[in-house]
Amino acid sequence: MRFIFKTKYSQDINIAKHNGDRFWYSLLILIMAALPLVLDDFYLGEISYICILSIAGIGLMILSGYTGLASLGHAAFLGVGAYTHAFLLTNGIPFYASIPIVIVVSFLVGAAIGIPILRLTGMYLAIATLALGFIAEHVFIKWEHFTGGNRGLPVPQPEFLGMSFYDSVFFYYVCLVFLIAAMFAAINILRSPTGRAFVAIRDSEIAAQSLGVNLGLYKALSFAISGAFTGLAGALLAHYIGYLAPDIFNIFLSLTLLLLIVVGGMGSLHGTVFGAIFVGFLPQLIAICRDYLPSSIGSQPGLEPMLFGLILVFFILYEPLGIYGRWMKIKLFFELFPTYKRQTFKKQKVFTKSDRV
Amino acid sequence: MSLFEVKNITVAFGGVKALNDVSFGVDKGEIFTIIGPNGAGKSTLFNVISRIYEPSKGEIYFENQNISKTKPHNISKLGIARTFQNLELFENATVLQNLLLGRHIYKKTNILSEVFFTPSARKQEHEYRLKVEEVIDFLDLQHYRDTLINGLPYGVRKNVELARALCTDPKLLLLDEPSSGLTNEETIDLGFWIKDIQSLLGITIIMIEHDMSFVNKVSDRILALNYGKILASGLPEEIKNNADVKQAYMGE
Ligand SMILES: Nc1ncnc2c1ncn2[C@@H]1O[C@H](COP(=O)(O)OP(=O)(O)O)[C@@H](O)[C@H]1O
Numbered sequence A: 001m002r003f004i005f006k007t008k009y010s011q012d013i014n015i016a017k018h019n020g021d022r023f024w025y026s027l028l029i030l031i032m033a034a035l036p037l038v039l040d041d042f043y044l045g046e047i048s049y050i051c052i053l054s055i056a057g058i059g060l061m062i063l064s065g066y067t068g069l070a071s072l073g074h075a076a077f078l079g080v081g082a083y084t085h086a087f088l089l090t091n092g093i094p095f096y097a098s099i100p101i102v103i104v105v106s107f108l109v110g111a112a113i114g115i116p117i118l119r120l121t122g123m124y125l126a127i128a129t130l131a132l133g134f135i136a137e138h139v140f141i142k143w144e145h146f147t148g149g150n151r152g153l154p155v156p157q158p159e160f161l162g163m164s165f166y167d168s169v170f171f172y173y174v175c176l177v178f179l180i181a182a183m184f185a186a187i188n189i190l191r192s193p194t195g196r197a198f199v200a201i202r203d204s205e206i207a208a209q210s211l212g213v214n215l216g217l218y219k220a221l222s223f224a225i226s227g228a229f230t231g232l233a234g235a236l237l238a239h240y241i242g243y244l245a246p247d248i249f250n251i252f253l254s255l256t257l258l259l260l261i262v263v264g265g266m267g268s269l270h271g272t273v274f275g276a277i278f279v280g281f282l283p284q285l286i287a288i289c290r291d292y293l294p295s296s297i298g299s300q301p302g303l304e305p306m307l308f309g310l311i312l313v314f315f316i317l318y319e320p321l322g323i324y325g326r327w328m329k330i331k332l333f334f335e336l337f338p339t340y341k342r343q344t345f346k347k348q349k350v351f352t353k354s355d356r357v
Numbered sequence B: 001m002s003l004f005e006v007k008n009i010t011v012a013f014g015g016v017k018a019l020n021d022v023s024f025g026v027d028k029g030e031i032f033t034i035i036g037p038n039g040a041g042k043s044t045l046f047n048v049i050s051r052i053y054e055p056s057k058g059e060i061y062f063e064n065q066n067i068s069k070t071k072p073h074n075i076s077k078l079g080i081a082r083t084f085q086n087l088e089l090f091e092n093a094t095v096l097q098n099l100l101l102g103r104h105i106y107k108k109t110n111i112l113s114e115v116f117f118t119p120s121a122r123k124q125e126h127e128y129r130l131k132v133e134e135v136i137d138f139l140d141l142q143h144y145r146d147t148l149i150n151g152l153p154y155g156v157r158k159n160v161e162l163a164r165a166l167c168t169d170p171k172l173l174l175l176d177e178p179s180s181g182l183t184n185e186e187t188i189d190l191g192f193w194i195k196d197i198q199s200l201l202g203i204t205i206i207m208i209e210h211d212m213s214f215v216n217k218v219s220d221r222i223l224a225l226n227y228g229k230i231l232a233s234g235l236p237e238e239i240k241n242n243a244d245v246k247q248a249y250m251g252e
């Protein structure tokens, strides 16, 4: 077991809490950077996709995992980012200028949607965001001038830094760099007053308010920040798919993002990466399973959504802290061996919350 | 002139008047205790001050300023902090994070400086931490900085909530049943701390309490409520011997 001897407040403020952290994370980035040496184009594409999913997951994690607000329509932001990016590129705006515009646009769309919708809570909010997803899909169909409607919109693949997005090694590096940047941005927000205010809203709105947190403002801000991350992921997704059609941004994609954060572990940024790896490889896993199932079941078209639903319910019931939570438990088990107690992670019930104020 | 004044406050929930034409004033530097049986309207009064409940009638003045229309999230900026009867801590956060939220009203950074964690954001974290550490020392919370609230015993949680309120650097502190659920020893410590908050930090305190020996030890003045109405108010000895109060409490 490691005991950290703290001598400065900055040790609590810094991202890496000790040299061990610094070593492992640097090693991870080095390995990620070296992957193109050993992997072929197909797997690099898969991992690029997982990076994109992680960025979108960070967005939804900030909203749901940290601020405690559900969203069942987050594919809408992927769509906003993807269409805005494709539109700007089509009109000759270079990649490096388009990305910041995409981030700002998605931020503003998030704020504009967030302000009215966030008066709702719980189930009502979930239904409203579900509706939002459908409305967005409709807008993508109808606003033909901007999106090409049902005909779709080809995504230009311009040169960037003298390289082409068709080059899967280059695209992989772009996605990786954006994921690392997004991670740093998210960590920074979460170790600042704004991130703490989000957590405060999640755990007790009434206390947050009494400490000076403007609930409406911070909920809208959380929606906007969440939108900005997800919009950025959408822009990268546009390059990945190459051709945008409205039905890409459907409810199934929204549920995939939800599955990602639940499986990864609510309230943890590590969880977004674990979750993205899981949902990124899930379709292949399901495809393999299909081959082994009797054809009457294996060829059912509804198999995927049903499995997604089952996995979601399984995690909520049996592994509410997700893969990251399981990882922490295993780590603690070995650190404390042989004195680990199962009760360590049992939530204590000290008093009832019936009479809240 | 009083630091804090409540004038003719009435609060109704449906037909029930939780508070009925309540008026009183609290002087600067006082420990002012509100007593009364369950359901008397004590917590409702705090929730009116916090602007969580809207009174149907009456006004509240703090430092001669009418705060009856102030937004709930601006109350703490004026210098009024509170605790809750049933604890409202941020359960899945550490003690340190809970206390740092007590500094939220002093936030100067905007979202951009936070995304890039600029030197000014870092400096602000240091400044927050200095104040938080003062409070940690004051309330003996050194052992719990990095513990999640979830894993703390009840007495420590109550202490953390008090600490969080102190981190806002309040002028007026509202404590809703601070001793309920504490052991005898913890209650004794609490008594000393409350006296210290008054004398060392110069903070005025309004406290809701049930434990009468505790109330008599720390209070400067007491107000007794029953069914939303003021039963009596005065010095501890006066309240102790008041016939109406005895009646309400013991049914004598
Ligand atoms: N939000 C509410 N809705 C309806 N009735 C309430 C509400 N809050 C308090 N009351 C009622 O107001 C009365 C006073 O409650 P309260 O102020 O909590 O009493 P106490 O003096 O025990 O703190 C009680 O009858 C209670 O049922």
Ligand SMILES: [Mg+2]
Pocket: B042, B043, B044, B085
């Ligand atoms: Mg009460």
